[in-house]
Amino acid sequence: MSSPSSTSDVVTAAMLAIGDELLSGRTKDKNIGHLADLLTLSGIDLKEVRIVSDEEDDIVEALNALRAKYTYVFTSGGIGPTHDDITADAVSKAFGVPCIHEPEAMRLLAEMYKRREMEFTEARQRMARMPEGAAHIPNPVSTAPGFIIGNVYVMAGVPQVFQAMVDNVLPTLKSGAKVLSRAIACPYGEGDIGTALGAVQKAHPETSIGSYPKYDGARFHTELVVRARDAAKLEAAAEAVTAMIAEIAQSKIATNPTADA
């Protein structure tokens, strides 16, 4: 049942989703289901989820309850540049340590904004704040890192960033079985592949197939990531995804034979 996992090899987890917008209905959460899928594949038992508002006391209370009870706690949301992004402060308070502008995060962000010829404003510098002593979770999408303190993993709320951070965190967790993954580049946008991809996922229930839209400035393409604990099931699903892409390519050529192949 809900006993702490330290006494057995059951690895447990909780998720804490943070944000007024989730409770007002303005934003519909997409991270809970994604994390649930991947933890299940990893053999980690997601036991509880809470959604709380952007209020420091609420975040601290929920975080302290969850981190005492489960092996891991994963949070989403509240680490952006605006005044209501208070997750770093709340997590610092929960652990009783100062919340600092972490030097390496400042360096990464300063560099990125310089490259993009944008000002590294005070608001943007907020994204470098984390509890003193925390470790980074790399953010390949938008640079500003998440962070790890104790058994708590603090990640972004934007689904693409959350998912990228989860991908970086999963291999570091103790778990029942390792998750294998295979990334497949797909030259089409999600609108073109959504229905077919849904059918592939349905035909391969013991895998998790993620779709990550990319925009190169001119058109959308996607990176498809197949995950499974079983190598043969991974292969079968990856082959089905590859076949699906080939079929879509054929149908596009048939529809528009003069286009560049």
Next chain:
Amino acid sequence: MSSPSSTSDVVTAAMLAIGDELLSGRTKDKNIGHLADLLTLSGIDLKEVRIVSDEEDDIVEALNALRAKYTYVFTSGGIGPTHDDITADAVSKAFGVPCIHEPEAMRLLAEMYKRREMEFTEARQRMARMPEGAAHIPNPVSTAPGFIIGNVYVMAGVPQVFQAMVDNVLPTLKSGAKVLSRAIACPYGEGDIGTALGAVQKAHPETSIGSYPKYDGARFHTELVVRARDAAKLEAAAEAVTAMIAEIAQSKIATNPTADA
């Protein structure tokens, strides 16, 4: 902040979603966002959501924490006919009252199964169980009622049933402002109207437009429900929905002029 609302006119709420399938990722919750939308329109402040597994102790603990803290608690899930549907037992335990086969619920279910010429099995009789003294929440979709005890509203997990129960509950709650609603029959299925309806919702952000698929045994149609606190905004959105349906009808006639109009 999170103080109980009894000292002011702020009406607060929490939601408790119950079910292993939500935590394993097998089912992606659709009820939290729906309830959040409607409570916001009703002027009720959704402060916290928790998702817990089908384990009695976990449900009791979460329910007792939430019902002490907020004006209302809404639960979803765990009131079906199978062995892992234990919400009625857990809620009874939280309130310290017996869990009984409630006579009026037994009568409603017996009648329905008789009408459908199906056996009213022991498993199906489980759906009549609720804490002694609880009041019904009518279920126009599949008969088995939800129930109300104290400030706790216990509803089904299946989104269509959950939504129908919420519709029956909302007018009975104390709230900041009454939600107006308008139902519009639409002869097309969700696949035909989804994109256009999304655009209408986006253009009318202070309304909530719900889509309820119906199947008459031969084809899908939908009931569209527009909700808003402001009568003028309700009218504007309802007109846009009506115009959308007319446009789809026109395009269908253009595509297939020989079909029955």
